[in-house]
Amino acid sequence: FDKDLYEGNEMAGVVTGLAWTPVGxxxxxxxxxxxxxxGVLTLSGQLGDVMKESAMTALSYLKSNSDSLNIDYRIFQHYDLHIHVPQGAVPKDGPSAGITMLTSMASIFTQRKIKNNLAMTGEITLRGKVLPVGGIKEKILAAKRANIKEIILCYKNQKDVEEIGEEYTKGLKFHYVDLVPEVLEVALLKTKVDNAIEFILPKPKDE
Amino acid sequence: FDKDLYEGNEMAGVVTGLAWTPVGxxxxxxxxxxxxxxGVLTLSGQLGDVMKESAMTALSYLKSNSDSLNIDYRIFQHYDLHIHVPQGAVPKDGPSAGITMLTSMASIFTQRKIKNNLAMTGEITLRGKVLPVGGIKEKILAAKRANIKEIILCYKNQKDVEEIGEEYTKGLKFHYVDLVPEVLEVALLKTKVDNAIEFILPKPKDE
Amino acid sequence: FDKDLYEGNEMAGVVTGLAWTPVGxxxxxxxxxxxxxxGVLTLSGQLGDVMKESAMTALSYLKSNSDSLNIDYRIFQHYDLHIHVPQGAVPKDGPSAGITMLTSMASIFTQRKIKNNLAMTGEITLRGKVLPVGGIKEKILAAKRANIKEIILCYKNQKDVEEIGEEYTKGLKFHYVDLVPEVLEVALLKTKVDNAIEFILPKPKDE
Amino acid sequence: FDKDLYEGNEMAGVVTGLAWTPVGxxxxxxxxxxxxxxGVLTLSGQLGDVMKESAMTALSYLKSNSDSLNIDYRIFQHYDLHIHVPQGAVPKDGPSAGITMLTSMASIFTQRKIKNNLAMTGEITLRGKVLPVGGIKEKILAAKRANIKEIILCYKNQKDVEEIGEEYTKGLKFHYVDLVPEVLEVALLKTKVDNAIEFILPKPKDE
Amino acid sequence: FDKDLYEGNEMAGVVTGLAWTPVGxxxxxxxxxxxxxxGVLTLSGQLGDVMKESAMTALSYLKSNSDSLNIDYRIFQHYDLHIHVPQGAVPKDGPSAGITMLTSMASIFTQRKIKNNLAMTGEITLRGKVLPVGGIKEKILAAKRANIKEIILCYKNQKDVEEIGEEYTKGLKFHYVDLVPEVLEVALLKTKVDNAIEFILPKPKDE
Amino acid sequence: FDKDLYEGNEMAGVVTGLAWTPVGxxxxxxxxxxxxxxGVLTLSGQLGDVMKESAMTALSYLKSNSDSLNIDYRIFQHYDLHIHVPQGAVPKDGPSAGITMLTSMASIFTQRKIKNNLAMTGEITLRGKVLPVGGIKEKILAAKRANIKEIILCYKNQKDVEEIGEEYTKGLKFHYVDLVPEVLEVALLKTKVDNAIEFILPKPKDE
Ligand SMILES: [Ca+2]
Ligand SMILES: [Ca+2]
Ligand SMILES: [Ca+2]
Ligand SMILES: [Ca+2]
Ligand SMILES: [Ca+2]
Ligand SMILES: [Ca+2]
Ligand SMILES: [Ca+2]
Ligand SMILES: [Ca+2]
Ligand SMILES: [Ca+2]
Ligand SMILES: [Ca+2]
Ligand SMILES: [Ca+2]
Ligand SMILES: [Ca+2]
Known part of the structure; x- marks a missing residue:
């Protein structure tokens, strides 16, 4: 089944994550x-409580760090954000999609492209720390099958990568990070997607 | 019992989907x-969580792609949308009505007719990809019984169609698609329904 | 016990339905x-999910077909609608009160009288189709006991009526319908109730 | 224990109902x-679903019949209504407090006194019909113990009263009613309570 | 453990109640x-349904009797009220904190001090009646241990006090009450707390 | 595993608490x-009811004591507060993070730094009392492992500390407190964080 093939970066907001499942x-x-x-947030894809909180945490981080990403804060107030994780019938949970969701949001709000052939896995905290996650070996194998070339992980997961034989990690470039800005430094390209949204915003009120 | 017969295209927003059930x-x-x-969304027909999320995903897709369909964005804000799936007492779930719900919404918002004798089945994602679904053989048999002439499927379901004997697919035209615009290209006619709604909208505010 | 006796048509919005229960x-x-x-909708009488969705579907149908019934759309926005189904302690569910609820709403919004000695049973869909329902024989017997003279049914229920012996249907006039406007054609009289509500509505805003 | 002793009518909105419990x-x-x-409605006293719906039905009836009781409709919009049924820890349910709750609301909105030594029991419907209820014998015995002199019942409960021996009903005056206005005719005095609320209402907007 | 030691009356809104627990x-x-x-009401301290309803009832009583306590009604609309019952992890329920919560609210809204060394227990009703509660003996023993000097009870609990030996009630002054105003007469001092809130309120609109 | 290492005080709102778990x-x-x-409050990190109420209590305390901390009350109305407790998938509950959450909020609203190498544990009440908590020995051992130098506890927990051998508490400075202001006196530094938020607030309306 070819769902796992990597699918390009023509669209803002589409980011590849790595998941652990009971079958690999x-x-x-x-x-x-x-x-x-x-400013309504909608989540779909049969996400569990933990994953929903991950999305809320990613959004809060982004809102209070919008200046450094040149996001006009009025977009948060005058646009609705929908996050979906296909396949829609498969229940998903856990915190490890934290950096993936945050990167997806950063891309859609800035309309910047995501680096090609990149995947990532890692929990985030509200202050922007990246925490290590489990299932690293299985996730790396899946990434290779899907033609991924670079992977972002928490620096505390480096030891898990080193425990895997080199034959499995050959051809993969690993980015070990500690904080969210390092994730976005790697993942977000400078260029915007074609047909980038031109945000329509009301004039700010006097303050 | 004749519920399953195809019923014409005089009304905007009525689209024929294909469902798999334990009895066929x-x-x-x-x-x-x-x-x-x-702008309230109401869903009825005893829809399960996955099917409700499918509807929300379809609506989000349509909202952010309204320009290409010539839908005035103010309709989303000044009209309420109700999606119903008869029969009202039969529980329904699953993601495979995704393209059917999206087509139904596209038709009601544009008031354009749906192609006659057409049915469809396929999951959608938020970026407009069409994903393959199961139960293809049973769905095709049901379509034939109901006098359907054309069927839209994900291109990844082509192999499922080819596994069925030709005697079952004779007289049916298949449209294999990858993305939502291809679905709408096939399904939405250029002509509007008779007595199309003339939308009453407030003047846009200065921006 | 005389609860089942038919009770006249002096009040707008009171319509007689036919129900199937385990004891007849x-x-x-x-x-x-x-x-x-x-514009708030309140439902009471221990209604189950399916019956509540039926009411929502009936209201949506009425809203988008208000022109043909000469209902000022501002009534939907400036009045609250309450639907109650006595007896308040008896749980009720199922889709078969669909046309009855729709007729009740049409009557209260137009203040038109309901035809005397009339009962009805049938599911509705959002586009106004009337679907067949079960328990026809038991419902007809109950209607006769309650002094009902005319009954509205889906045309697909005609065969169920014909299977009942004529001694049970004698004196009853059946209206077989396919669409909601046919129901209202039979059920709603041209005359308004005495003391009809004079709706108090704000001036429409410029559009 | 003397909870059941009748307690006077100095306060608007306090009405005596009759309840059936497993111990009498x-x-x-x-x-x-x-x-x-x-215009918020708050219900307390551990009321079950049916009893809550009874209260909502009573309020809707009162709102749409406010003219006949000389209640300014703006009170419904600019005051919050709280219904409480002591004792607060005892769960209560069922439809038989319908007319009692409606009378209580009618008294608080009109600030009119309730007739002294009066109790009542009966279900209401949205159009103002009074329906019969059960447990009549036990309720009458309780009313006598509590020094009640007059009781309002549905006319269909008259046969239940007549089945009780006269020694139990002696000294009690029964009012058998069919419709809510008959209840209020008996229960609401013309005089207002001392220190009646003087409602503070905004000027009505132009209409 | 010294949690039970009486803690002074320097703060508005802190009132001592008496509770019955399985261990005394x-x-x-x-x-x-x-x-x-x-005007939002927040309740915390793991309160059960009955206790929450008690708080809502107390607040409604206070709102509609604010004149007699010289509370500006605009405070209810322009301030949020939070009721907390330490210890935060211990589940609590029942109606017997009714007068205690009402007194706490009366104190915070008037900023008046609570009488020193005073405790109380009793259910309230919406019209301001005080109802008797259980566990009187155990509550009195706990009050003595905590250095309480005066206790407010429903007059119907007087017989419960009299059944306890005098050696247990010596040194305690009991206030038996029937109505809420009698509770506040005893509990609320005329003097305000130091650093009383100066309420900031908008000008009332024309009426 | 190095999660427990102390992590500096460069960010406002990040405060170290001490938790008891079944494994230490x-x-x-x-x-x-x-x-x-x-002014919306969002809580994440799989927090239980008691911990959520703790957060609500901390926020209420802060709101009504904002003057003493020089917090402009309009910040509560024009900013959303999100509290997150990593790791996001680990369920957490109990009242003992009360002072930690309150300190975190006080820091984020004032943008003042938190003292370095400081941890704390203690329940709070709405009036600002600090209550003792359990698991003191295990918590102190964890604090030492994480390089904590100072700990804030309720004065009633002093006896628990004294029961632990001095070899375990050597090098730790304990602050025993009774009230919230004593906590903040120790924990909040006078200096603001680098890049402190400059709050954007509307002009106050006339009052
Ligand atoms: Ca796969
Ligand atoms: Ca969960
Ligand atoms: Ca069929
Ligand atoms: Ca079928
Ligand atoms: Ca589900
Ligand atoms: Ca019957
Ligand atoms: Ca259900
Ligand atoms: Ca009793
Ligand atoms: Ca129930
Ligand atoms: Ca104790
Ligand atoms: Ca409960
Ligand atoms: Ca809980």
Whole structure:
């Protein structure tokens, strides 16, 4: 089955994550979508409590660090954000998609492209720390099968990578990070996607 | 019992889907309805969580791709959308009505007719990819019984169709798609329904 | 016990339905009530999920077909609608009160009288189709006991009526329908109830 | 234990109901309270679903029949209504407090006194019909113990009263009613309570 | 363990209640807190349904009797009220903290001090009646251990006090009450707390 | 595993707490985050009911004591507060993070730094009392492992500390407190964090 093949970076907000499942590692796609609205967050894809809180945490981080990413804060107030994780019928949970969801949101809000052939896995905290996650070996095998070339991990997961034989990690470039800005430094390209959204925003009120 | 017969295309928003049930394939109708309101989405027909998320995903996709369909974004804000799937007492779930619900919404928001004798089945993602679904053989048999002439499927379901004997697919035209715009290209006619809604919208505020 | 006796048509919004229960057919009354408010819908009478969705579907149908019934759309926005189904302690569910609830709503919004000695049973869909329901024999027996003279059914239930012996249907006039407008054609009289509500509505805003 | 002793009519909104419990009949008090607000309804006293729906039905009836009781409709919008049924820790349910709650609300909204030594029991419907209830014998015995002199019942409960020996009903005056206005005709005095609320209402907007 | 030691009356809104627990009587503190907001009520301390309803009933009583306590009604609309009952991890329920919560609220809204060395227990109703509660003996023993000098009870609990030997009640002064105003007469001092809140309120709108 | 290593004080709102778990003591971090909004409180990190109520209590305390901390009350109304407790998948509950959450909030609202190498544990009440908590020995051992130098505890926990051998508490400085202001006196430094938020607030309305 070819779901796992890597699918390019023409669209803002589509980021490749790595998941652990009882039958082995897998890749997953986080999709983000903005539409004019009132700042409502919608989550779909049968996400569990922990994964939903991960998304909320990623959004809060982004809101209070919008300046460093040149995101106009009014976008948060005048657009609705929808995060979907295909396949829609497969229940998903856990904190390890934290950096993937945050990167997806950063891309959709900046309309910047995601680096090609990149995957990532790692929990985030509200202050932007990246925490290590489990299932590293299975996730790396799945990434290779899906033609991934670079992987972002918490620096505390480096030891897990080193325990895997080199034949499994050959051809993969690992980025070990401690904080969210390092993730975005690697993942977000400078260029915007084609047909980038031109945000329609009200004039700011006097303050 | 004749519920499964195809029922024409005089009404915007009524689209024929294909469902798998424990006792075989069946057709179902997705109905959409707009009334003046505040952008509220109502879902009925005893839909399960996955199917509800499918509807939310379809709506988000449509909102952020409204330009390409010539939908005035103010309709989303000043009309309420109701999606109903008869029969009202039969529980339904799963992601395979994704493209059917999206087509139904596209039709009701544009008031364009749906192609006659057409049915479809396929999951959608937020970025508009069409994913393959199961139960293809049973669904095709049901479509034939219901006088369907054309069927839209994900291109990844082509191999499932080819595994079925030709005597079962004779007289059916298959459209294999990868993305939502291809679905709408096939399904939405250029002509509007008779008595199309003339949307009543407030003047846009200065921006 | 005389609960089942038919009770006249002096009030808008009171319509007689036919129900199937484990101990036989019964009649039930759908009651509608409007009071100045903000468009809130309240349902009571221990209604189950399917029956609640039926009411929501009926209301959506009415909203988007208000023109043909000469209902000022502002009533939906400036009045609250309450639907109650006595007896309040008896749980009720199922889709078969669909046309009864829709007729009750149509009557309360137009303040038109309901035809005397009339009962009905049938599911509705969002586009206004009437679907067949079960328990026809028991329902007809109950209607006769309650002094009902005319009954509205889906045309697909005609065969169920014909299977019942003529001694049970004698004196009853059956209206077989396919679509909601046919139901209202039979059920709603041209005359308004005495003391019809004079709706108090704000001036429409410029559009 | 003397909870059941009748307690006078100095306060608007306090009405005596009759309840059936597994250990016999009992009286209960319905208390209503208005405070400036936004039309919120609060229910307390560990009320079950059916009893809550009874309260909602009573309020809807009152709202759409406010003219006949000379209640300014703006009170419904600018005051919050709280219904409490002591004792607060005892779960209560069922529809038989319908007319008692409606009378309590009518008294608090009109500030009119309740007739002294009066109790009542009966279900209401949204159109104002009074339906018969059970446990009549036990309720009457409890009313006598609590020094009640007059009782309002549905006319369909008259046969239940007549089955009780005269020695139990001696000294009690029964009012058999069919519709809510008959209940209020008996229960509500013309005089207002001392220190009646002077409602503070905004000027009505132009309409 | 010294949690039960009496803790002074320097703060508005802190009132001592008496609780019955499976291992004997205990005292508890009700804490109230106001902060600028929109009239939201927050309850914490793992309170059960009955206790939450008690708090809601107390607040409704206070709102509709604010004149007699010289509380500006706008405080209810422009401040948020939080009621907390330490210890935060211990589940609590039942109606017997009714008068304690009401007194706490009366103190925080008036900023008046609570009488020193005073405890109380009793259910309230919406019209301000005080109802008797259980566990009187255990509660009195706990009060003595905590250096309480005066106790407010429902007059119907007087017989429970008299059944306890005088050696247990010596040194305690009992206030037997029937109505809420009698509770506040005893509990609320005329003097305000030091650093009393100066409420910031918008000008009332024209009416 | 090195999660427990102490992590500096460069960020406002990050405070070190001490937790008891079935497998021994542990440190945890409370993270607070503000973003422009409407005063919404979001809690994440799989927090149980008691811990959520703790957070609500801390926020209420802070709101009504904002003057003494020089917090502009409009920040509560025009910013959203998010509290997260990593690791996001580990369920957490109990009242003992009360002072830690309150300190985290006080830091984020004032943008003042937290003292370095400081940890704390203790329940709070709404009036600002600090209550003792359990697991003191295990918590102290965890603090030492994580390089903590100072610990804030309720004065009633002093006896628990004294029961531990001096070899375990050597090098640790204990601050025994009774009230919240004593906690903040120790924990909050006078200096603000680098890049402190400059709050954007609307002009106060006339009052
Ligand atoms: Ca796979
Ligand atoms: Ca969970
Ligand atoms: Ca069929
Ligand atoms: Ca079928
Ligand atoms: Ca589910
Ligand atoms: Ca019957
Ligand atoms: Ca159900
Ligand atoms: Ca009794
Ligand atoms: Ca129930
Ligand atoms: Ca104790
Ligand atoms: Ca409960
Ligand atoms: Ca709990």
């Amino acid at each position: 590692g897998d890749i997953l796609f986080i999709e983000s979508n903005l539409s004019r609205g009132k | 394939g069946d057709i179902l109708f997705i109905e959409s309805n707009l009334s003046r309101g505040k | 057919g019964d009649i039930l009354f759908i009651e509608s009530n409007l009071s100045r408010g903000k | 009949g009992d009286i209960l008090f319905i208390e209503s309270n208005l405070s400036r607000g936004k | 009587g205990d005292i508890l503190f009700i804490e109230s807190n106001l902060s600028r907001g929109k | 003591g542990d440190i945890l971090f409370i993270e607070s985050n503000l973003s422009r909004g409407k």
